[in-house]
Amino acid sequence: MGAMTIQEALGAALKQAATVLPQDVVLGLQQARERESSPMGAAQLDAILENVNVARDGAVPMCQDTGIQTFFVQAGVDSPFLKNLKGWICDAVTQATKDIPLRPNTVDPFTGKNPGDNSGRYMPFINWELVDGSDVLISVLPKGGGSENMSTLKMLPPGVGIKGIKKAVIEHIVSCQGKPCPPTIVGVGIGGGADIAMKLGKKAILRKIGSENPVPEAAAVEKELLELVNATGVGPMGVGGETTCLAVHVEYAHRHPASLPLGILVQCWADRRAQVRLSADGTAEVIA
């Protein structure tokens, strides 16, 4: 896809996220299928892979839960469009809800009312980060409710150390069984504070499968946790098998001496994401 207006690019990114699973996730699922020895687990992976093809070929959402549209924006401080970004993103979501269509998923917690267009208080949710330069990178992560319900925060006593973190992640993922639609991608956020650990965990989900944390200690924990969680046998959809998780990604911040916050963010196999780059000249493109 070449240069577009920002409206076209955001619409295209939302459609791509809902209907086309990123290649790294498809590859992860294919590899999981190749090593699956349980016929019941293998049948789940076959259905997932066939579903992914049907959605892509028909340009229809891969899951009926098209999620809460969550954005991560890295905004270049020299971009002339900073004041327009929020409005553009909100408009793109209401338009995409009609065009694709997306399931209207935003509900008022007090009245139970659903505006029907995925808008609402703080919705779509936008995470902002200011960066150098004049480009703006907008990532969209439509996150389903079933896996989000399995995300959790643990405030561990620091004395349990990294071993305590590993155990807590394993015990939590096993307790989820098939509910978050495994094989999942697990984002592990460590340190910072309660909210920061959760946010880091969610940011970790945005990373591609196969990527590793550049800090060797964190990368070693990612690798070890992936191997250990897949040794539990929970398997695809919790029916037993070799692959419970496609990836474990760790992001961390320094912590308070008295705290060891651990955010465990769970993403279903439908790890939907897309990215738009908006240049200073006003042209935009879908880059991932």
Place this chain on the structure above:
Amino acid sequence: MKREITLPVQPEQVREWRVGDILFLTGTIFTARDEAHLLMLEKQESGEGIPFDPSQMALFHCGPVVSPDGDGWKVIAAGPTTSIRMELFEDKYLETFRPPIIIGKGGMADRTQAALESVGAVYTHYTGGAGALAAKRITAVQGVEWLEELGMPEAAWFFEVKDFGPLLVTMDAAGNNLYKDLEPTIAANVKDVLARIDAS
């Protein structure tokens, strides 16, 4: 064992199916989530009854995305929803309406298991999130009940399906339960994994 099934099916036939069997259904299935279950039970108790016979179909725990299409409807996506929410009243539903097959996600608990055994029915697991594949195997929307009262996801939709699956039998009419069978193996694996972390 892979089984290609044409609905309706009789309880005697269903009692022969076992946990681990994979079904592909052809025929009519209907959707019901929390609200539709409750409404149908109320209507039956009040003597009004319901305008179809669930024993001739399969019950699908699903809140589909459906679009108007000419005079009718078109299914956009229709994957399973989490079944355990229906545990509160599924035993009563099974005993009242006798659907021979439940299609859902994640399994159910003891009360449903007992009702499956008494009426001769199975619970089957459909792959979570496979909403586009499900929509492709739905060849027609035959109708909908209670759309005004319950809204799109909670209404009872009637789908004509062809080779709808894979539906993995995870609870059968002989009392077998895949989830319970897996528990001791997973618990032993977890114990081993935690010991490896301690030893590292």
